[in-house]
Amino acid sequence: MSAAANQTSLFDRMVAGLVPYVPQPLVRRFGEPYVAGLTLDNALHTAAELARAGLLTTVDVLGETVGDAAGAAAAADAYLQTLDAFHGRSLPTHVSCKPSGLGSKLGWEIAGRQIGRIVARAEELGAFVRIDMEDATTTDATLALYRELRAQGHERLGIVLQSRLWRSAADAEALVDLVPNVRLCKGIYLEPPQIGMHDRDAIRRSFSSLLRRLLKAGSYVAIATHDEELVVDALEAIDQLGVDRDGYEFQTLLGVRADLAKLLAREHRVRVYIPYGSDSFAYAQRRLRENPQIAGYVARDMLRELARAVDLSR
Secondary structure, eight states: OOHHHHHHHHHHHHHHHHGGGSOHHHHHHHHGGGSOBSSHHHHHHHHHHHHHTTOEEEEEESOSOOSSHHHHHHHHHHHHHHHHHHHHTTOOOEEEEOGGGGTTTTOHHHHHHHHHHHHHHHHHHTOEEEEOOOSGGGHHHHHHHHHHHHHTTOOSEEEEEETTBTTHHHHHHHTGGGOOEEEEEOOSOOOOTTTBOOOHHHHHHHHHHHHHHHHHTTOEEEEEOOOHHHHHHHHHHHHHHTOOGGGEEEEEETTSOHHHHHHHTTTSOEEEEEEESTTHHHHHHHHHHHOHHHHHHHHHHHHHHHHHHHHHHO
């Protein structure tokens, strides 16, 4: 790895390490660009603005854990309300569901029942549901739930694979028979070295290999990265394999590299992840802490804004 890459990585880690010590009002201020807001109306407004810019969206209703079965049902109800509201505004609707937010820590049968409700409603509306992937302790159960729902006939349903996990190549191979719709990302969870890669170049090579493996197998791939090296590599893979425009999309996070999203959207389908809900700012703090690279992006954006403000004041 180059000295510049090492310095960038160190900067990202330093920023992420400082997040817990930043005063809450400041976290709320800096977290605002990365969440749609607290309410469904906020999410609808954000999605409509992005649609006018030629960008698609996927919505996550926050937060990530519930304490009882009633809480899991209420979280699913919020997704049903979101699906109905987006459909009513004629906004193409994708939603992303974290199993922990729908009861998996209480029991996977609870989460499966609630996600099943969401998927059924999505199919009625012509919408789409992606089951998000959390830390590696949940991977087997998440993949099993995905396979179970597909066996029940649900097709408007996707899964996530993380390139940092050593097991992901085998998981991709095991899913070949389902020709899955896969969101491919690096993964934000820092796993033990026997479970997850820690070297940035290794994670990139794994991402590149998984992308080609999935595309060759006919999977629709949501290429979720802000890493320019991986974006360029993905464009090369798409061209080399002759993948039709309807066979993939790029995905970005709200507030992160909006310039890249708009640039890619000139020729490719691009979808922006928009989280909203009462847990929004706690989510922003967690994500900045858990993902040093995103924390680094945020810090650099802040520095650029500060530099522009200084220039304008002269």
